[in-house]
Amino acid sequence: MLMGAAGVGKTCIIKRWIERRYFGEYIPTKFQKETTEVAVKGKNCKVEILDTAGLSAYWSLRDSFVRTVDGIMLVFSLNDVESFEYLTTLHEQVSRGMREDSTIIIIGNKEDLPEDVRSVNYHLAQETANKLGAEYRETSAMTGFQIDDAFLKLIELCMDKRIAVNDVPTKKTKKGKITQCRQQ
Numbered sequence: 001m002l003m004g005a006a007g008v009g010k011t012c013i014i015k016r017w018i019e020r021r022y023f024g025e026y027i028p029t030k031f032q033k034e035t036t037e038v039a040v041k042g043k044n045c046k047v048e049i050l051d052t053a054g055l056s057a058y059w060s061l062r063d064s065f066v067r068t069v070d071g072i073m074l075v076f077s078l079n080d081v082e083s084f085e086y087l088t089t090l091h092e093q094v095s096r097g098m099r100e101d102s103t104i105i106i107i108g109n110k111e112d113l114p115e116d117v118r119s120v121n122y123h124l125a126q127e128t129a130n131k132l133g134a135e136y137r138e139t140s141a142m143t144g145f146q147i148d149d150a151f152l153k154l155i156e157l158c159m160d161k162r163i164a165v166n167d168v169p170t171k172k173t174k175k176g177k178i179t180q181c182r183q184q
């Protein structure tokens with residue numbers, strides 16, 4: 001699921017990954033689902049991608065899906081400091097609603113823009129991601145820079161986390177029932 005402020009490039013990121021093209025026109029998203037297949041760690045994965053609205057009018061729909069997803073890309077735009085500041089709030093809300101076995105990655109999009117219009121520097125973004133315990137990638141939907149890498153990294157992290165959380169040792173009770181043993 002991709003989340004972030006309006007106009008940061010969520011739809012363009014998805015189109016670049018799935019259709020290998022840049023769709024520069026801005027049409028505000030309400031909610032949209034795309035599907036693709038990809039090989040990760042030697043396994044074919046069917047990936048469903050939820051494109052959510054940056055505009056607040058459609059947030060209730062967006063928020064109702066948080067608990068259903070394996071991975072979340074929190075996207076901001078490198079030339080929009082407000083979209084970056086909004087990430088911390090969004091991260092807090094999402095962390096409360098998401099499942100224990102889902103994963104967040106942070107994306108600074110529009111990496112192609114020249115330095116003089118960039119308002120969030122790499123080190124600040126990386127430091128923020130570290131504090132939030134998330135991976136950070138800079139991408140450009142326009143040029144395709146690190147788009148594959150961002151999606152593949154998130155899918156890998158989702159697979160690893162799911163295995164780690166669900167691979168809990170089990171033991172048989174006296175009555176023969178299988179129970180899970182949580183490690184402290």
Ligand code: GTP
Nearest residue numbers: 007008009010011012025026029054110140141142
């Ligand atoms: P909402 O649907 O309102 O949430 O917006 P969104 O986050 O889906 O943004 P969208 O993908 O529609 O992109 C908004 C605008 O940003 C587009 O019209 C593009 O022109 C521009 N854009 C998106 N990605 C890039 C990028 O990598 N580089 C540059 N320079 N512009 C981009």
